[in-house]
Amino acid sequence: MQNKKVLSNVLFYVMVVAIALIVLFPFLWMLSSSFKTQVDIISWPPKFFFAPTLQNYQKVFGEQDFLKYFMNSTIIGVFSVGLSLLLGLPAAYTIARFTQTRLAVFILLARLMPGISFLMPWYIVFSRLNLMDSYVALILSHMLIALPIVVWIMSTYFATIPREMEESAMVDGATRQYAFLKIILPLSGPGIITATTLSFIFSWNNFMFSQVLSMEKTKTLPIAVYNFVSYAEVDWGGVMAAAVAIMAPAIVLTMIFQKYVVKGLTMGAVKG
Amino acid sequence: MSKPSFTERNLQILFPLPAIIFVALLMIFPILYTLFLSFTNWNLTSGNPFTFVGFNSYFRIFTEPRFLNAVARTFAFTFFAVVIEGVLGVAIAVILNRAFFGKSLAKLLLLLPLVATPVAVGIVFNLFYDPTIGLANFVLQSIGLPQGLWVSNAATVIPSLILVDVWQWTPMITLIVLAGLAGLSEEPIEAARVDGASEWQILRLVTLPMVMPVILTAVILRLIDALKTFDIIFAMTGGGPGYASETLNIMGFKYSFEYFRMGQSSVILVVLFCVVFGCSLGIMKLRAASEI
Numbered sequence: 001m002q003n004k005k006v007l008s009n010v011l012f013y014v015m016v017v018a019i020a021l022i023v024l025f026p027f028l029w030m031l032s033s034s035f036k037t038q039v040d041i042i043s044w045p046p047k048f049f050f051a052p053t054l055q056n057y058q059k060v061f062g063e064q065d066f067l068k069y070f071m072n073s074t075i076i077g078v079f080s081v082g083l084s085l086l087l088g089l090p091a092a093y094t095i096a097r098f099t100q101t102r103l104a105v106f107i108l109l110a111r112l113m114p115g116i117s118f119l120m121p122w123y124i125v126f127s128r129l130n131l132m133d134s135y136v137a138l139i140l141s142h143m144l145i146a147l148p149i150v151v152w153i154m155s156t157y158f159a160t161i162p163r164e165m166e167e168s169a170m171v172d173g174a175t176r177q178y179a180f181l182k183i184i185l186p187l188s189g190p191g192i193i194t195a196t197t198l199s200f201i202f203s204w205n206n207f208m209f210s211q212v213l214s215m216e217k218t219k220t221l222p223i224a225v226y227n228f229v230s231y232a233e234v235d236w237g238g239v240m241a242a243a244v245a246i247m248a249p250a251i252v253l254t255m256i257f258q259k260y261v262v263k264g265l266t267m268g269a270v271k272g
Numbered sequence: 273m274s275k276p277s278f279t280e281r282n283l284q285i286l287f288p289l290p291a292i293i294f295v296a297l298l299m300i301f302p303i304l305y306t307l308f309l310s311f312t313n314w315n316l317t318s319g320n321p322f323t324f325v326g327f328n329s330y331f332r333i334f335t336e337p338r339f340l341n342a343v344a345r346t347f348a349f350t351f352f353a354v355v356i357e358g359v360l361g362v363a364i365a366v367i368l369n370r371a372f373f374g375k376s377l378a379k380l381l382l383l384l385p386l387v388a389t390p391v392a393v394g395i396v397f398n399l400f401y402d403p404t405i406g407l408a409n410f411v412l413q414s415i416g417l418p419q420g421l422w423v424s425n426a427a428t429v430i431p432s433l434i435l436v437d438v439w440q441w442t443p444m445i446t447l448i449v450l451a452g453l454a455g456l457s458e459e460p461i462e463a464a465r466v467d468g469a470s471e472w473q474i475l476r477l478v479t480l481p482m483v484m485p486v487i488l489t490a491v492i493l494r495l496i497d498a499l500k501t502f503d504i505i506f507a508m509t510g511g512g513p514g515y516a517s518e519t520l521n522i523m524g525f526k527y528s529f530e531y532f533r534m535g536q537s538s539v540i541l542v543v544l545f546c547v548v549f550g551c552s553l554g555i556m557k558l559r560a561a562s563e564i
Contacts, residue, residue: 015367016378023381023443027388029407030396042405045413091288098284105556107291110299112552114500116521117541120528121302121309124316144298147291175280177287205389207503212529222391226507229395236399243392250387258380265386265444266451 027247034240041236056241066245069224075135076210076220077203080142081150081196087143088150088195093180095151096158104155111148115208118144123212133215141209146199153198153264157191158184194260194267201250201261221246303545310538317532325535333539338515339523343543346519349430350498353437358491360438361445366475368446369453379450382443390440394507397436398423423509426516433517436504441497445490452486453479492555499548520544 033041035052060066095104122141123132131137165187166179174182210220225242228235254261279286310329314322333339368378385393401408401422409419422432456479464474480487502521505511511518511526518526524544527537 012367012372016372016374019364019367020378020381022439023385026393026396026400026439027384029400030392033399041399044405044410046405046407046410087291087294091291094284094287100284100288103288103292107295109552110295112496112548113299113303114521114541114544114548116502116524116528117306117545118299118302120524120534120537120541121305122298123529124305124534125302140298143294147294151291175277176283177279201387205387205391207389207391207506208525222389222503225389225395226391229398229507239395240399243389243396246389246392250389251384254383254387255380258376258383261383261387262379262447262451265383266448 030240030243030247033236034244036237036240038235038237053237056237057245059235059238060241060245066224066242069219069221070245072138072214072218073204073220073222076138076142076218077200079135079139080203081146081199083139084143084146084150084199085192085196088147089154089185089192090180092151092154093158093184095155097163104151107151108148110144111152115144119209119212126213132213133217135218137213138210138218138220141213142203142206145202145206145209149199149202149264150195153195153267154188154191156267157188157194161187190260193257194264197253197257197260198264201253204250306538306541306545309534310542312535312538314534315532316534322535329535329539333536333543338518339540341515342518342520342523342540345430345517346499346521346544346547349434349437349501349519350495352431353434353441353498353501354491354495356434356438357442357445357494358487361442361490362449362480362487364442364446365449365453366479369450379447382447385440385443386447388440390503391507393440394436394504397439397504398508401432423517424513426513429509429513429517433505433508436508437498437501440504441494445487445494448490449483449487452483456482488558489555492551492558496548496551496555499551500544520547 032048034056035054036047036050037053037055040047040050091103091107094100119141122137126132126134126137161184166174166176166183169179169183170176205222206220207222207226210218210223211226214220214223225239225246228239228242309322311324311326312322313325313329368375400406401424403409403419403421403424406422408422412419420428423429460478460482461474464478469477500521501519502525505517505519505522506525509517511522515523520540521544524537524540527533527540531537
C-alpha cells in the first residue's frame with residue numbers, strides 16, 4: 001500500500017515535469033539559439049553545448065532600428081488600451097447595472113469576428129484619408145482588439161460589486177455618474193489591472209492589422225521580426241534574439257500579474 | 273429630492289454611446305462595405321472604377337478549386353486542432369487538479385504559450401522544423417525514423433501547423449477547465465467515494481459531467497479562434513508550399529493585399545465571416561441552453 005502510493009506520486013511528478021518540459025521547450029530552444037553564432041546554429045547534429053555570444057543581441061538592437069519598432073509597439077499599445085478603457089468602462093458599467101445583454105453581444109462580436117473582414121475596408125478608407133502608416137490608423141485598429149476585452153472583463157467585474165455601494169451614495173444625493181467615478185471605479189482596481197494587462201498583451205502580439213496598415217514609420221515589433229526572416233539567407237541567431245526581445249515584455253507582464261491574467265483568460269467560460 | 277438631470281436620466285444610453293459609435297464605425301460599417309464590394313468586380317491595380325456584377329464574383333469563387341480546397345482545409349485544420357487540444361487540455365487539467373508542490377509555477381508555465389507572440393512562435397517552430405538543421409529531424413534520426421520535410425512538404429504541412437497550434441493553445445483549455453474544476457462542489461464527489469466508486473468512475477461519471485459546460489465553452493471559444501488562425505500559418509508557410517496550407521483567412525488576405533482583387537476577396541471574406549458568425553451563434557444558443 002505504502003509502495004503503491006510512493007509509485008503513484010513518482011508517476012505524477014514525472015508527468016508534471018514532462019508537461020512542463022514540452023511547454024518550455026520552444027522557449028528554451030529560442031533562448032539558447034539566440035546566444036549561438038550562425039555556425040553553431042547551422043551545424044549538424046544540433047548543438048546543445050556551445051560558447052555563448054551576445055553578437056545577435058548587439059546586431060538586433062544596434063543596426064535594425066529595433067528600438068524604434070519597440071517604441072511603436074509600446075505607443076500603439078498604451079494609447080489603444082487607454083482609449084479603450086475610456087470608452088469601455090462606462091459601457092461595461094451600464095451593461096452590468098442595466099443588464100444590457102444585446103449591447104454586450106454587439107461589442108463582443110468584435111472579439112469573435114475575423115479581423116480581416118474589417119481590415120480590407122479599413123485599408124481602402126485609410127488610404128483615401130491619407131492615414132496609412134499613421135499612429136491614428138494603428139491605434140484605432142488596435143482599439144478594436146482592446147475594447148471587447150475591456151468590456152468583457154469589466155462588465156463581469158462590475159456585476160460582482162454590490163449595487164448598495166452606489167445606491168447608498170445616490171440616496172444621499174449623489175448622481176449616478178458621480179457614484180460611478182468616485183465609488184465604483186476606485187473599487188475596480190483588480191478588474192482594471194486584468195483588462196489592461198490582457199488587452200495590452202493582445203495588442204502587442206497583433207500581427208495582421210499592423211502588417212497591412214503600417215509601413216516604415218509605425219512598424220511594430222511583430223512585423224519587424226517577420227521581415228527579418230523574409231530575406232533569402234535567414235540569420236537565425238538574429239531572428240531568435242528578436243523573438244526573445246518581442247516576447248520578453250509580455251512574459252514579464254504575465255509573471256507580475258499572473259493571478260489577473262489567469263482570471264481574465266478563464267473568465268466567462270467559468271460562470272462566476 | 274430634486275429631479276434627476278438629463279445626464280442621469282439617459283445614463284444607460286450616454287455611457288455606452290461612444291463605444292457603440294466606435295464599434296459601428298470600425299466594425300459594422302466595414303462589414304457592410306465588404307458585403308457591398310462582393311457584388312462588384314473591383315480590382316485596385318486596374319485603376320478602373322468598379323461595376324456591379326451581381327453574384328458573378330460568387331460564382332467565380334465558388335467554382336474555383338483553390339477556394340473549395342481552402343474551405344475544406346480551414347475546417348480540417350480547425351477540427352483536428354480543436355479535438356486534440358480538447359482531449360489533451362482536459363486530460364492535463366485532470367492530472368493537475370490536486371494540491372502539489374510547484375502547482376502555481378506549473379500554472380505560470382501554462383500561461384506562457386498563451387501570451388507568446390504567435391508570429392515569433394511560428395518562426396521558432398520553423399527553425400525547429402528546418403529539414404537540414406532543425407531539431408525535429410534530429411529527433412527522428414535519433415530514434416531511427418526517416419527524416420521529414422515538415423512544413424516544406426504539401427503532405428505534412430497541415431499536421432505540422434496543427435502541432436504548433438496544439439502547443440500554443442492546449443494550455444488555454446487546461447487553465448479554463450482547471451478553474452472550472454476548482455469551482456465544483458465537493459459533495460457529489462465525496463458521496464460517490466463513500467459509496468465505494470473507484471477514482472476512474474468518479475472522474476467519468478461525476479466530475480467530468482459536472483464540469484462539461486465549462487469544457488464545452490472552452491472548446492467552442494477555441495474553435496472560433498482556430499477558424500481564423502492566421503499568424504502562425506502566414507509566418508511559417510505563407511499558405512505554401514503551393515497552396516497546400518492556404519486557409520480561408522490566408523486566401524482572403526492574399527486576394528486583398530497581394531492581388532488587390534477586392535471584389536473576389538470580399539466574397540472570400542463574406543464566406544469566412546458567415547462561417548465564424550454561424551459558429552458563434554451556435555455557441556450562444558448552446559450557452560443559453562446550458563444555463564440553468
